[in-house]
Amino acid sequence: MSQEEVAKEAIKHALKALKKRHLVEEGAHAPAYIALTRPIISQGSEWKEKAEKLEVELQQCYKAQSRLSEQLVVEVAESRALKASLQEKENAIAELEEELTQTRDECSQLKKDLEEKIRALELLMSEHQELKGQLEQLTIKAKNAEAENKMLVDRWMLQKMQDAERLNEANALYEDMIERLKASGLEKLARQQVDGIVRRSEEGAEFFAESTIPSICKNRINAHEGGCASILFEYNSGKLISGGQDRSIKMWDTSTGSLSNSLFGCLGSVLDLAITHDNRFIIAASSSNNLFVWDVNSGRVRHTLTGHTDKVCAVDVSRVSSRHVVSAAYDRTIKVWDLQKGYCTNTIIFHSNCNALCFNTDGLTICSGHVDGNLRMWDIQTGKLLSEVAAHSLAITSISLSRNGNVVLTSGRDNLHNLFDIRSLEVCGTFRATGNRVASNWSRSCISPDDNYIASGSSDGSVYIWSISKGDIVCTLKEHTTPVLSCTWSGLGKPLASADKNGIVCTWT
Numbered sequence: 197m198s199q200e201e202v203a204k205e206a207i208k209h210a211l212k213a214l215k216k217r218h219l220v221e222e223g224a225h226a227p228a229y230i231a232l233t234r235p236i237i238s239q240g241s242e243w244k245e246k247a248e249k250l251e252v253e254l255q256q257c258y259k260a261q262s263r264l265s266e267q268l269v270v271e272v273a274e275s276r277a278l279k280a281s282l283q284e285k286e287n288a289i290a291e292l293e294e295e296l297t298q299t300r301d302e303c304s305q306l307k308k309d310l311e312e313k314i315r316a317l318e319l320l321m322s323e324h325q326e327l328k329g330q331l332e333q334l335t336i337k338a339k340n341a342e343a344e345n346k347m348l349v350d351r352w353m354l355q356k357m358q359d360a361e362r363l364n365e366a367n368a369l370y371e372d373m374i375e376r377l378k379a380s381g382l383e384k385l386a387r388q389q390v391d392g393i394v395r396r397s398e399e400g401a402e403f404f405a406e407s408t409i410p411s412i413c414k415n416r417i418n419a420h421e422g423g424c425a426s427i428l429f430e431y432n433s434g435k436l437i438s439g440g441q442d443r444s445i446k447m448w449d450t451s452t453g454s455l456s457n458s459l460f461g462c463l464g465s466v467l468d469l470a471i472t473h474d475n476r477f478i479i480a481a482s483s484s485n486n487l488f489v490w491d492v493n494s495g496r497v498r499h500t501l502t503g504h505t506d507k508v509c510a511v512d513v514s515r516v517s518s519r520h521v522v523s524a525a526y527d528r529t530i531k532v533w534d535l536q537k538g539y540c541t542n543t544i545i546f547h548s549n550c551n552a553l554c555f556n557t558d559g560l561t562i563c564s565g566h567v568d569g570n571l572r573m574w575d576i577q578t579g580k581l582l583s584e585v586a587a588h589s590l591a592i593t594s595i596s597l598s599r600n601g602n603v604v605l606t607s608g609r610d611n612l613h614n615l616f617d618i619r620s621l622e623v624c625g626t627f628r629a630t631g632n633r634v635a636s637n638w639s640r641s642c643i644s645p646d647d648n649y650i651a652s653g654s655s656d657g658s659v660y661i662w663s664i665s666k667g668d669i670v671c672t673l674k675e676h677t678t679p680v681l682s683c684t685w686s687g688l689g690k691p692l693a694s695a696d697k698n699g700i701v702c703t704w705t
Contacts, residue, residue, distance in 0.1 A: 407644035407689040410704035413675040415453030420699035426469040427695045429686040439466025450703045459490045461497040470511045472518035481508040499538040516559030524550035532576045544579045557601030565592025585621040594640045598647045607641040627662045635679035653680025
């Protein structure tokens with residue numbers, strides 16, 4: 197039974213009790229009222245007093261009944277308020293119980309997640325310990341390898357020193373032999389001999405000619421549209437070969453300045469050129485990532501050498517055998533090619549891009565000039581780095597080997613031109629000029645056939661010529677109006693040719 201029903205029953209019971217008491221009091225006082233109504237003279241005063249007393253008691257009873265009724269009403273109101281408060285508290289308790297249930301569920305889920313995370317952490321800790329152990333083992337191996345490498349480097353340096361001593365002895369013997377040959381009047385044989393390699397029976401043998409200092413522009417040829425980056429002469433000939441941005445190779449008669457032949461088929465700009473010593477094949481390095489080999493007689497492309505993944509910026513042919521070709525590209529590789537078979541035989545990978553390269557006279561080693569300013573020497577058969585030297589503070593743009601193969605000329609973006617002894621890579625001379633500014637990363641300079649002069653183009657359109665023996669500028673040629681990108685000297689001693697950024701080729705005598 198609810199509290200409201202209990203209160204109602206209590207009120208009813210109290211009312212019944214009051215009515216009953218009222219009836220009992222009325223029944224008790226009835227004889228008195230009757231007696232009072234009787235006309236008894238003798239008992240009048242006494243009964244009157246009793247009646248008054250009883251009337252006062254009756255009024256007090258009514259007052260008490262009124263107070264009880266008011267108190268009952270107040271208690272009923274309080275009971276209702278308490279009932280409403282109790283209901284609110286019961287609702288609040290129900291909500292709190294529901295929240296408690298949800299919180300317990302969440303706590304249980306979080307406990308499960310925590311257990312999973314703890315297991316995962318334990319697994320990671322075990323893996324970390326394993327990796328730490330492996331790292332310690334690898335560190336020990338690396339230290340051992342470093343120590344072994346240091347030992348091998350020391351042995352290699354010792355061997356190189358011994359090789360250098362033997363080479364110096366051989367050079368001394370060679371120079372002594374040359375002196376004896378000159379003394380005996382065999383100068384012709386001495387000129388045909390280069391570092392012990394006799395070319396007298398070899399097709400394409402080079403002839404010695406004294407170079408003259410050019411001063412006059414004999415021909416000004418509008419050779420290529422968009423610029424000409426590479427020019428060279430045929431061996432033992434005055435015929436000039438040029439390659440340009442228009443993807444064509446052109447051959448010029450320098451005595452008249454007329455075009456004698458054009459070769460097509462290159463898929464990109466020509467960045468460098470080379471020709472075999474028998475003048476049968478021309479090789480072009482292209483911005484299309486390929487090298488193209490033309491047969492001069494037929495004018496057709498004989499090979500397309502593929503394998504580089506970026507523009508090919510340098511190419512050269514061996515002086516010993518026209519079969520071997522080397523190329524350098526901006527994919528940080530130097531490749532060795534077999535020209536007869538038409539495929540790559542070796543690849544040298546290095547962190548610094550190579551801008552220029554050339555074969556040494558032995559046909560087994562090459563010199564390369566790199567963007568980091570270093571001159572390096574490689575064995576093309578093994579791909580090993582034989583030696584290197586910091587030649588320039590900025591990128592090397594050109595490498596040119598002297599006719600006798602004893603010195604190599606390098607040019608750099610630091611506007612210096614250095615001569616290095618090919619055996620020791622020591623600087624033999626440095627050439628500079630106030631107005632001489634190297635125009636691009638592939639600006640080519642050259643040495644005269646008699647190894648007496650150096651020619652280099654400048655960004656102001658001038659061609660500067662130095663005397664190697666004096667170390668001074670002997671001539672400055674001005675005909676170009678745009679930066680000169682390439683210079684080359686005919687093996688006959690003259691003329692000198694230069695090419696600029698507008699595709700103009702000038703020949704100087």
